[in-house]
Amino acid sequence: MTKHTSTSAATYSTHRERDSKMATKPSEISSVKMFGGYNKRFNHFSPALGCSMTFSIYFPSSPSPSHKFPVLYWLSGLTCSDENFIIKSGAQRAASIEGVALIAPDTSPRGLNVEGEADSWDFGVGAGFYLNATQEKWKNWRMYDYVVKELPELLRDNFPQLETSKASIFGHSMGGHGALTIYLKNLDKYKSVSAFAPIANPSNCAWGQKAFTNYLGDNKSDWEDYDATHLITKFHNVSTTILIDQGEDDKFLPDQLLPRNFEEACKNVNVPLQLRFQPGYDHSYYFIATFIDDHIRHHAQALKLS
Numbered sequence: 192m193t194k195h196t197s198t199s200a201a202t203y204s205t206h207r208e209r210d211s212k213m214a215t216k217p218s219e220i221s222s223v224k225m226f227g228g229y230n231k232r233f234n235h236f237s238p239a240l241g242c243s244m245t246f247s248i249y250f251p252s253s254p255s256p257s258h259k260f261p262v263l264y265w266l267s268g269l270t271c272s273d274e275n276f277i278i279k280s281g282a283q284r285a286a287s288i289e290g291v292a293l294i295a296p297d298t299s300p301r302g303l304n305v306e307g308e309a310d311s312w313d314f315g316v317g318a319g320f321y322l323n324a325t326q327e328k329w330k331n332w333r334m335y336d337y338v339v340k341e342l343p344e345l346l347r348d349n350f351p352q353l354e355t356s357k358a359s360i361f362g363h364s365m366g367g368h369g370a371l372t373i374y375l376k377n378l379d380k381y382k383s384v385s386a387f388a389p390i391a392n393p394s395n396c397a398w399g400q401k402a403f404t405n406y407l408g409d410n411k412s413d414w415e416d417y418d419a420t421h422l423i424t425k426f427h428n429v430s431t432t433i434l435i436d437q438g439e440d441d442k443f444l445p446d447q448l449l450p451r452n453f454e455e456a457c458k459n460v461n462v463p464l465q466l467r468f469q470p471g472y473d474h475s476y477y478f479i480a481t482f483i484d485d486h487i488r489h490h491a492q493a494l495k496l497s
Contacts, residue, residue, distance in 0.1 A: 298365070440470075
């Protein structure tokens with residue numbers, strides 16, 4: 192795979208735009224009632240990414256005007272936007288019951304028109320891999336900073352009904368990879384983590400190798416900073432059980448996801464992990480919708496204990 196080292200004029204222009212702008216106040220795009228609460232979608236300018244971004248929030252029905260909801264971030268997988276989870280998962284029912292707000296960001300910058308950004312479904316647009324790219328061509332791909340720093344600050348400053356200091360994180364596939372790595376590197380920020388079919392050892396699969404080579408370069412030691420199987424050996428002071436569900440009929444299981452590698456790494460450092468293989472289930476949102484209530488309860492318990 193070709194390593195990109197040059198930066199286009201358009202990218203430099205984007206950098207200047209990013210550096211000269213502050214994050215804008217979120218503008219509401221839509222609002223739909225569900226299980227007594229509301230799915231709301233917002234747009235804002237992101238200085239971290241140098242473009243406009245959308246994100247979705249599910250607000251449960253509030254018991255009082257002063258009530259604050261803990262937040263649960265969902266990170267979606269390859270090709271997804273912020274809407275896939277909100278529309279397909281059915282997570283709102285359990286979130287409403289447990290009193291947890293769901294936050295679903297997009298999966299990459301959009302609209303930058305970087306050459307090659309849409310050439311394949313597993314890299315570029317819709318495939319940010321929740322890292323901070325270091326290669327010049329892809330320097331706007333800073334989804335790690337967006338999820339960990341910018342978005343929480345934006346929520347704190349604009350949504351008083353959210354208790355952003357109480358947060359957990361979960362995700363699917365590429366987003367499961369993002370949830371695991373972000374959690375392990377920020378144990379002080381998140382109360383719990385879970386994942387559906389995560390890319391658990393991206394340094395050793397084609398999806399991860401393609402993304403890491405382009406975003407981070409050829410030095411494989413740099414890849415370890417975004418690989419949960421490697422990170423667990425460094426950040427293993429984990430007391431809350433990590434929950435992972437994996438469909439046994441997932442066609443990506445043998446070559447791309449590699450959960451057994453993560454399981455072995457957790458065993459080596461005594462990190463509590465509940466890895467559940469679900470017979471007959473695949474990689475789709477049918478699988479996610481089936482077990483989403485378990486994950487919501489897993490996080491709600493951790494958030495209530497915090």
